[in-house]
Amino acid sequence: MIDGLIAGRMYGSAEERSGQAGSAYVTCKVRAATDDGDTIMCNVIAFNDKVRQALLALNDGDSVSLSGALTPKVWVDKQGKPRPAIDLIAHQILTAYPSMASA
Structure with a gap:
């Protein structure tokens, strides 16, 4: 696990969901800029009540900074x-x- 801090803009709106045991969580995407002018997508999940409520109050394009457990990944685009x-x-x-x- 990497303890990380990301900053970027909301990509779309956050969505509230519930797990099989009824626990609530929120998911969203944040688009962060890289130093070469490209962007990287961050898939966010939050279980903490205050963080969940704050994410739900944000709109597409709003600036946000988040800290937590970070996992780097790789995906393959259409090309x-x-x-x-x-x-x-x-x-x-x-x-x-x-x-x-x-x-």
């Missing part, structure tokens, strides 16, 4: 080119909105 991706289990969140900044 057969390998592309990087990140899975993140979010433990903390920071947004531009004061009411969500201390989640």
Whole structure:
């Protein structure tokens, strides 16, 4: 496990779901810019109540920073080119909105 911090913009909206045991969680995607001008997609899942609520309040394109357990991945696009991706289990969140900044 890697403890990571990512910053980027929401890609679409967060979705609330529930597990088989009834536990609630939120999933979303964050698009983060790389130093070469490309972007990397981060697949986010959050179980913490405050982080879940903050993610649900964000809209497509909103800026967000998240920290948590990070797993790097690789996927292949339609042209057969390998592309990087990140899975993140979010433990903390920071947004531009004061009411969500201390989640």
